Amino acid sequence: MRIAELACASGVSATSIKWYVSEGLLPAGERTGYNQTEYTEDHLTRLHLVRSLIEVGGLSVAAVKDVLAAADDPGHPFGNTLGIAQASLPRPATPPSDESLRQVQEAADALGWQVHDANPGLPAAAAVLDRYRALGRDDLAATLPNYLRAAELVAEADLDAVTKILDQGPAVAAQTVVVGTVLGDALFAGLRRMAQENESVRRFAPTPGSPT
């Protein structure tokens, strides 16, 4: 298809498409004549992926580039792809305190988790505990044990999804990790809002005649 058709099918402007090509996020189309380039269904799928990571995942173009470079490299060890998808998490602006790092680590240890010191989730979680403390709301850290058990459930589902497609080759597995990790945060944030309302209704305003 021509670039105008690709733009129409994807909802991404021709200018943005050209920019993604120049940034290496999208392979160049095939030149078929003067000022004429052909794009394929693979370009369309790739564009959907790039836009999903940017719009839903909130990633920067630079972060998308890193993540996709790892996912595209067939020689990339699978464990590293997971690590790179995980690094999509924004780094906290200031390093978290040792106190909060220890607090998260100890909560994870209590569940027998094996997590490397370099896991980007550790400083990200610790930075939130620092904010709670700065706001005089250390009490909010009491949510930690439940959050950890919930994270276990989510990670089980995440790894199930990867395990199921391992026979489709490393490229599909890598795409699963990237899409599932980045978009999964947005999915969970949405479901959490729904669960909060449900829990609030259950506690504070039961519907008359409801079983609870």
Place this chain on the structure above:
Amino acid sequence: MRIAELACASGVSATSIKWYVSEGLLPAGERTGYNQTEYTEDHLTRLHLVRSLIEVGGLSVAAVKDVLAAADDPGHPFGNTLGIAQASLPRPATPPSDESLRQVQEAADALGWQVHDANPGLPAAAAVLDRYRALGRDDLAATLPNYLRAAELVAEADLDAVTKILDQGPAVAAQTVVVGTVLGDALFAGLRRMAQENESVRRFAPTPGSPT
């Protein structure tokens, strides 16, 4: 304290502080003389709150304004504060498909959740399922049941935190809802990265001698 001291204690520049005051995010200081304004500890706490919502929660200044206006209004019904904190979730750029909305709704119904159609989490979650579908990865929706159960656990902890401080008045309860909802997403995203590594190690590369 003077504005320079407030800037130093909070790590927020005097220019930003003045801007937050002009935007109504921070109450004005007390004028004590020509070109001299005094700020208090309350200003510092408030600044921490504003910065946390922006930096960790990723909210826009406009979103922070809405959320804090609701939290500050003592007459605001508690249920509404929850709704407004929930609306901090960015609206999907395009409306989600009926198919995905139904898919999320049915998964919630299966757990007996009572959730209003207007809950902002519903379109947010459905929009992610649309992205999975556009990428040809409908299979990733298989994570939904586990994600829902995990969201229940998180919501229980969230509402526990609110219930514990209800006797401290509506302002503290509202702050809990706002901080807990917005920063809780970031906390969970961090813990999820750790849980993914743990689950990956458990399945694919058990440490020699480990009990699992």
